[in-house]
Amino acid sequence: MKKDEIIQLLKEQLDSAKKDNEQLLLCIDALLEEISSLKEALLQKGESLDRQKRINKGLTKIISNKSEIQAPEPPTQEELKALEEEKDKKRKARKNNGARRDMHYEMEVEEHEVLPDDPRFDISRAREFSKEPRICIRYECVPMRFIKHVYKIRTYTQDGRFYEGKTPKSAFLNSSYDGSFIAGLLELRYIHSLPVKRIINYFESHGFNLNKPTAHKLIERASVLFENLYRCVRQTVLKDPYISADETYYRILIPEKNRNGKGVKKGYLWAIVGMKSRMLYLVYDNGARTEDVIIGEVGDYMGIIQSDGYAPYRKLGSDAYPNITRIACIQHMKRKLQDCGEDDPDAKELHSIMNRLFHEDHKHTVGVDGWTVEDHLEYRRQYAPEIIAELSDRLDEIEGRGDLLPQSDLQEAITYIRNEWNEMVDIFNYGDTNLENNTVERFNRYLSISRRNSLFFGSHKGAERGAILYTIALSCKMQKIDLFKYLTDVINRTAEWQPNTPIEKYRELLPDMWRKD
Structure with a gap:
């Protein structure tokens, strides 16, 4: 045979082999998919059998119970099936055993590709088994780090002039501390409420020795x-x-x-x-x-x-x-009533009436769903007068009985409410005021x-x-x-x-x- 004919024959054989290879790969994919579905079915079947065994075991205990309490009728197959379906639905809805996992979307994210580390693995010859990778998350904590920046400031002469590099800014005059160092110190002291001694220990544990007089001087400056x-x-x-x-x-x-x-x-x-x-x-x-x-x-x-x-x-x-x-x-008024104790029915009733003001007011929030200050003022004018009038009448009734001791906790609470009455009513003359001083x-x-x-x-x-x-x-x-x-x-x-x-x-x-x- 001539050279060209041999080359042509080899090409045809190679094409035929490629087609056969593609067919084999398709068969492998189909088999892998079938194996995966069978595996899933077997797992579900095994889980179902385990559930059935547990149910049967529980039923056996109920039936064998010798107490005088009559055992209930065992559930039918239809009832068992319905019960299992309901459990499956709940389990799927819960996920992660019902726990709510915080995904921390606010965090900085770094993504990593994880490949098999088996020495026999060759990515150039491999085909990915599934379209989507399995996701695994780990949260890393990077503790406070201290970096010593050494600036080598060069000076040159050129054409009779001096040229010198600019000294980097410092937080304070003649200080070696950057603003970030002072910021870390102040955050620990005034947000995390650490005393200076503990801040010094914390710095030292992360590689920076700061003495107490220096720390106080930095805070002062x-x-x-x-x-x-x-x-x-x-x-x-x-x-x-x-x-x-x-x-x-x-x-x-x-x-x-x-x-x-x-x-x-x-x-x-x-x-x-x-x-x-x-x-x-x-x-x-x-x-x-x-x-x-x-x-x-x-x-x-x-x-x-x-x-x-x-x-x-x-x-x-x-x-x-x-x-x-x-x-x-109003929260301070409620606290005065709480100080009267759980056994005082009058204080509990007055407290309950005040709670209704909070309950009604919290039904709407200014700025949410288009709710405006004007809307809230109009709403307050609708619900507040009736509750305030009821509170006033109940105060009059309690004081009118004549059985309150002058030095009692309830009398002190009522006196406080009376003294603050007009200021309490004024809250409801505005649509954007709070009922309390909690902020x-x-x-x-x-x-x-x-x-x-x-x-x-x-x-x-x-x-x-x-x-x-x-x-x-x-x-x-x-x-x-x-x-x-x-x-x-x-x-x-x-x-x-x-x-x-x-x-x-x-x-x-x-x-x-x-x-x-």
């Missing part, structure tokens, strides 16, 4: 850096048409000894929340809880203040401050946690720094922004700003307007 930002938060909060106020305490170390021989006193921080701007402002004035502090801050305010019935707040609602409308906190109290808990962990501020000056830094940290929390990213960015931006920089320039850096470049 950060508070100075944030003073203008703090003043800007104050201005913004006090321009808010609706604010909420409360106070909480912190132990302060002082030089003078108290009657127990300890240099410790209770110092109070006053919290003011802008309910529209969603920012919080903390005030500390030598730890005083007198009316001069809060009146000095909000005496010129124009708008709505919500608070409990503490005397300085009540004074703000008097005729002496005509530009302020004070509204009450400011919820953020005061961060101070409570810190108080339990850190025990005290080292001085009045330390408490003032705490007020500044808590103001920034909790305002970020209210705005639901990442405090670490915020502080890192703001510290690095403002590190070179002069102390006399106009406060207006800081307005764009406040948490409600901040946008990372």
